[in-house]
Amino acid sequence: MNDHLVVIEGPQDDARATAVIAEVKQTVPNKPIKYVVNSHHHFDHTGGLGPFVAEGTTIITHDVNRRFRAELCCPTHRAAR
Numbered sequence: 001m002n003d004h005l006v007v008i009e010g011p012q013d014d015a016r017a018t019a020v021i022a023e024v025k026q027t028v029p030n031k032p033i034k035y036v037v038n039s040h041h042h043f044d045h046t047g048g049l050g051p052f053v054a055e056g057t058t059i060i061t062h063d064v065n066r067r068f069r070a071e072l073c074c075p076t077h078r079a080a081r
Contacts, residue, residue: 004034007057010049017048021055033057041065 005028010017024033036052038061039045049059 001031003031005031006035006037007033007052008037008039009045010036010038010047010052010059012044013047014051017051020048021051035060037061038065 005024007020007024011020021033033052033055034057036049036057036059038049038059040062053059
């Protein structure tokens with residue numbers, strides 16, 4: 001990961017996730033967040049995925065979460081295979 005970062009979970013809601021993204025950018029200004037790992041569908045792990053998607057970040061999750069993420073959480077995000 002010499003050229004990018006990975007964040008674990010899209011926390012709580014858009015406001016919290018936006019704050020996390022801002023802090024990451026301030027702390028490591030020359031590395032984009034390329035991936036966000038989503039462990040499961042609970043709101044405290046998915047509620048903030050939207051701002052990551054808006055940044056162009058790829059969501060990594062278990063296939064079990066795919067339908068939830070695609071239909072309910074982030075409908076505009078094309079699922080990567």
